[in-house]
Structures are given as structure tokens and as C-alpha cells.
Amino acid sequence: MTDAIIARHLRKRYGAVQAVADVSFTVTEGEVVCLLGPNGAGKSTTTRILTTLTRADGGSATVAGHDVTAQPQSVRATVGYIAQHAGTDAYLTGRENLLVQSAAQGLRRAVAKRRAAELLDRVHLTSAADRLVATYSGGMRRRLEIVMGMVHNPSVIFLDEPTTGLDPEARADLWSELNNLGQQQSLTVLLTTHYLEEADRLADRVVIIDRGRVIAEGAPEVLKSRLAGDSVTVEVAGRPATQDILAAIREVDSRAVSVAGNRVVAHVQHGSHALPAIVTGLEATGLHVTSASVTRPSLDDVYLHYTGRRLTDDNTRPDRP
Numbered sequence: 505m506t507d508a509i510i511a512r513h514l515r516k517r518y519g520a521v522q523a524v525a526d527v528s529f530t531v532t533e534g535e536v537v538c539l540l541g542p543n544g545a546g547k548s549t550t551t552r553i554l555t556t557l558t559r560a561d562g563g564s565a566t567v568a569g570h571d572v573t574a575q576p577q578s579v580r581a582t583v584g585y586i587a588q589h590a591g592t593d594a595y596l597t598g599r600e601n602l603l604v605q606s607a608a609q610g611l612r613r614a615v616a617k618r619r620a621a622e623l624l625d626r627v628h629l630t631s632a633a634d635r636l637v638a639t640y641s642g643g644m645r646r647r648l649e650i651v652m653g654m655v656h657n658p659s660v661i662f663l664d665e666p667t668t669g670l671d672p673e674a675r676a677d678l679w680s681e682l683n684n685l686g687q688q689q690s691l692t693v694l695l696t697t698h699y700l701e702e703a704d705r706l707a708d709r710v711v712i713i714d715r716g717r718v719i720a721e722g723a724p725e726v727l728k729s730r731l732a733g734d735s736v737t738v739e740v741a742g743r744p745a746t747q748d749i750l751a752a753i754r755e756v757d758s759r760a761v762s763v764a765g766n767r768v769v770a771h772v773q774h775g776s777h778a779l780p781a782i783v784t785g786l787e788a789t790g791l792h793v794t795s796a797s798v799t800r801p802s803l804d805d806v807y808l809h810y811t812g813r814r815l816t817d818d819n820t821r822p823d824r825p
């Protein structure tokens with residue numbers, strides 16, 4: 505297996521902001537890898553370095569065997585970059601947009617027409633190909649933007665926040681389109697996201713970035729399985745006092761218990777063992793349990809484990825300074 509992307513100790517500063525502090529990772533040919541991290545973590549900057557749009561201050565990187573600093577033209581010829589706000593011309597049709605993009609890439613007209621038809625078909629836009637893009641939904645536009653980055657048949661594609669701004673239904677549709685693209689054996693995909701579910705659904709491997717550094721990497725299942733313990737969530741009837749709930753489950757093997765209203769979440773070693781004990785403990789003190797469930801660790805728990813913060817919380821904050 506050959507490495508399609510090799511990043512070694514990349515660094516990039518913008519004035520007082522160290523956007524990328526130390527980023528190293530590799531992506532094997534044909535893999536789908538996700539750079540996951542909160543807003544401002546340095547994902548876009550890393551992507552821009554790898555696609556030669558920005559020069560690193562330090563470190564080195566190769567993409568498809570070409571050095572991003574010494575051979576930027578060769579890198580550009582082999583990669584497709586779909587930016588966060590990639591544009592389409594709303595007053596051209598989907599097909600025309602692709603033909604214009606192909607002309608810019610120097611493709612001959614006959615080749616470009618064939619390629620446009622093939623790409624439109626790949627993202628299920630054939631029936632809308634000759635409609636103005638102004639009439640497309642957000643999801644259709646995004647699908648078109650993605651294949652516009654692929655007219656020159658790149659072997660590595662970079663997708664920056666591909667589903668940001670889409671509603672949940674369009675996001676789920678795009679995930680299945682991206683899964684199809686990722687299944688092409690020869691295509692390597694590096695995508696950035698701050699959506700945990702997106703990383704979980706699409707990535708063969710996740711590289712978690714926080715404050716410009718790689719803090720963990722691995723297959724989502726492997727990262728999650730490294731965390732010991734489960735979460736037990738129990739809901740009780742009424743509005744009991746928090747201290748009554750805590751007193752009732754004090755005896756159980758519980759490393760941390762949080763109570764919000766009538767909902768209790770306990771982090772325990774073995775969820776299936778702890779759940780009956782927690783329910784019994786609560787019922788014994790006269791509380792009535794209305795629902796109970798066990799969940800395995802999520803990627804958010806992985807993020808919490810390495811950073812002490814929830815990724816979901818970090819994304820509600822503005823960019824770090």
C-alpha cells in the first residue's frame with residue numbers, strides 16, 4: 505500500500521495565531537480519512553497547505569508522491585480541492601458549469617462532455633443536468649461543487665466541511681454520495697468536519713485535531729474501544745431533588761454521575777452490570793424509573809478524553825484567538 509498523503513510536523517502561523525502547530529499524519533491510497541476538530545482547530549489551514557494554496561512555515565508534505573513545496577504544479581494536477589464555499593454559477597446549468605470547469609483545466613471539448621455526463625451520473629444529477637443551478641437545492645448544489653473538483657480525474661480529493669450549511673436530510677443524502685465516491689478503490693479522500701456523526705459514518709480513519717495539533721488518530725471503532733466504560737442514562741418520574749438521586753446510586757460502580765432535571769447519566773465500567781443496580785437503587789428509595797439505556801463511548805467521548813472538553817461545546821464558541 506502506498507501513502508497518498510504524508511504530512512510531517514506541519515506548522516503555519518498567521519500573525520499572533522498559530523493556526524497549525526504540529527500536524528503529522530499519513531493517508532494510504534484509497535483511504536477515506538477525516539480531519540475532525542472544532543472551529544479554528546487548523547483543519548482548513550492543513551488542507552490548504554496540502555493542496556498548495558498556502559505555504560507551511562515548517563515541516564514537509566507529499567501528496568501523490570509530489571512534494572507540496574518543491575512540486576506544487578504536479579500536486580495541483582493530481583488533486584481536487586472542494587473548498588468550504590466552492591462556487592457554482594447559478595445562471596448556468598449543472599452541465600455547463602462542468603464544461604466551463606473542464607475548459608479551465610484544459611480538457612478537450614469531446615473529453616469534457618463525456619466527463620461531465622459521467623460525473624453528473626455519479627452524483628445522481630443527470631435528470632437535473634440541463635436546469636439552471638439557480639433552481640437546485642442546497643444539497644444538489646453541493647454535489648455539483650464536489651464533482652466540479654473532479655473534472656481532471658484527480659487521484660486525491662480534499663473536501664473542506666462538505667456538509668456545512670445543509671439541512672439534516674440533505675446532509676444524510678450527501679453522506680451516501682460521499683460513501684459511493686469513497687468506494688472507488690483508486691480515489692483517496694481527505695475531508696474535514698466538525699460533525700462527529702459525519703466522521704463516524706464516512707471515515708476509514710479519523711485524525712483528531714485540536715489547537716493546531718494531532719491529538720489522536722485511528723479508525724473510529726478503535727478510538728472508541730480504547731475508552732474503558734459505558735454511559736448509563738436513566739430517566740425518573742417527576743422532579744426529584746438531585747441529592748436524592750445521587751444518594752440512591754452512590755453504591756454503584758460509578759466514576760461520574762451527572763443529573764439534569766429528571767435525567768441521570770452515570771459513567772460506569774460495565775453498563776450491562778451497572779444498569780440493573782442503578783435502577784434497583786433508585787426504585788428502592790421510592791423513585792420511579794421511566795426509561796433506562798446503555799450507550800457505548802462516542803467520538804465526542806474520545807475528544808473529551810483527550811482534551812477535557814466536548815467537541816459539541818467547542819463548536820458553539822467563536823474561533824479561538
Ligand SMILES: Nc1ncnc2c1ncn2[C@@H]1O[C@H](COP(=O)(O)OP(=O)(O)OP(=O)(O)O)[C@@H](O)[C@H]1O
Nearest residue numbers: 518521523542543544545546547548549550823824
Ligand atoms: N488567512 C488567515 N489569516 C489570519 N488567520 C487565519 C487565516 N486562516 C486561518 N486563520 C486562523 O487560524 C486558525 C485556524 O483556522 P482554520 O480555518 O485552519 O481552522 P478550522 O479547523 O478549519 O476551522 P473551521 O472549521 O472554522 O474552518 C483560526 O484561529 C483562524 O482564525
